[in-house]
Amino acid sequence: MSKKGKEKEEETMTFKLETAPFDPRFPNTNQTKYCYQSYIDFHRCRRIRGEKYEPCNYFKKVFTSMCPNAWVEKWNDQIENGTFPGRI
Template structure:
């Protein structure tokens, strides 16, 4: 792959979410990413797996809303 090319990948199969509706997988990956960063720190590379997962599964509007809620302290999930 040359510099400037974008490699598109999908999230691998996760047996916790066997159905075609990936809403729960999206939300859980978002939670897992932020939990991982809270526990391990922002520089811990394996956390990026979860970021890649939620970035490809979740609509951008949901992620923006959740980020706004986290910043405001009103996010309903446990991170």
């Protein structure tokens, strides 16, 4: 591959990495509650507004960046089984 082709390929491979913004309801360094509340808010929003309502994805973006994947998988399984402890 020529030097020009490699430079052009590197230019097109840019990523924008973001994390959840600061939420004054959760000012401490332990962000567990922020993670959990965002998960619940996402599912409440989808239930109330419908699955195609785009602003609900804000909460999904927050909980996917804040919560460990194992927690999300466990909560998803609990929702499917009807054993999730939160009120959605």
